[in-house]
Amino acid sequence: MADxxxxxxxxxxxxxxxxxEQDHYITRRELTKFLTLGSALLVCATGAVAxxxxxxxxxxxxxxxxxxxxxxPPGGSALFRYPTDGDPCxxxxxxxxxxxxxxxxxxxxxxxxxxEPGSDQLHCPCHQGFFDAGDGRPTGGPPQRRLPxxxxxxxxxxxxxxxxxV
Amino acid sequence: xxxxxxGLTLFTAIFSLVGVVVVVQLWLLSAAxxxxxxxxGGLAVPATVxxxxxxxxxxxxxxxxxxxxxxxxxxxxx
Numbered sequence: 001m002a003d004x005x006x007x008x009x010x011x012x013x014x015x016x017x018x019x020x021e022q023d024h025y026i027t028r029r030e031l032t033k034f035l036t037l038g039s040a041l042l043v044c045a046t047g048a049v050a051x052x053x054x055x056x057x058x059x060x061x062x063x064x065x066x067x068x069x070x071x072x073p074p075g076g077s078a079l080f081r082y083p084t085d086g087d088p089c090x091x092x093x094x095x096x097x098x099x100x101x102x103x104x105x106x107x108x109x110x111x112x113x114x115x116e117p118g119s120d121q122l123h124c125p126c127h128q129g130f131f132d133a134g135d136g137r138p139t140g141g142p143p144q145r146r147l148p149x150x151x152x153x154x155x156x157x158x159x160x161x162x163x164x165x166v
Numbered sequence: 167x168x169x170x171x172x173g174l175t176l177f178t179a180i181f182s183l184v185g186v187v188v189v190v191q192l193w194l195l196s197a198a199x200x201x202x203x204x205x206x207g208g209l210a211v212p213a214t215v216x217x218x219x220x221x222x223x224x225x226x227x228x229x230x231x232x233x234x235x236x237x238x239x240x241x242x243x244x
């Protein structure tokens with residue numbers, strides 16, 4: 001009595017040697033291990049943010065002369081860079097005569113905010129974000145965080161930037 | 167005595183839970199980073215503690231899955 005011949009192995013089996021059930025079983029367990037490893041990495045990343053959080057806070061540099069008091073009328077503004085030449089900032093003279101200055105980088109997606117002459121408002125034209133020029137708080141549009149404030153000092157007739165407050 | 171079907175159901179539930187926990191950890195990381203960029207670095211510490219607790223949950227679930235597999239293999243061998 002002749003043995004039943006085994007069915008020939010199809011050629012595609014060589015390219016796909018893992019059976020469906022087996023593949024399903026192995027892959028999901030491996031993925032769970034991978035997710036747990038990713039979970040550990042996320043703990044490390046959050047810990048790194050906690051440890052180095054202070055480094056995100058620019059403290060400013062040396063005092064830098066940015067304008068002459070008489071050059072900026074009430075309701076006007078001027079641009080300057082502080083603490084480095086790569087950090088654009090905006091100086092605003094409010095209607096009541098006070099000077100305030102902020103980073104010009106919008107806290108939404110980093111477009112440059114502009115001052116609307118005569119108003120106490122800063123405007124980000126990219127996504128219609130608005131900030132109160134008095135304290136830098138967002139008042140409209142997508143921004144959620146206030147603009148970093150530049151500390152100012154008046155020395156005689158000159159204005160100096162002396163630090164950054166986030 | 168464990169069956170393959172029991173294991174599949176259990177594993178599906180655990181796999182889903184691990185995925186949800188990782189998404190929550192991602193949210194914690196983005197919230198901590200956002201707070202740090204806003205100058206509120208103190209928020210990152212409780213976020214790290216919460217993330218660590220969630221990781222321990224994930225590690226416990228993974229350990230349970232591996233232990234379940236091992237017990238099932240043993241019961242099948244007997």
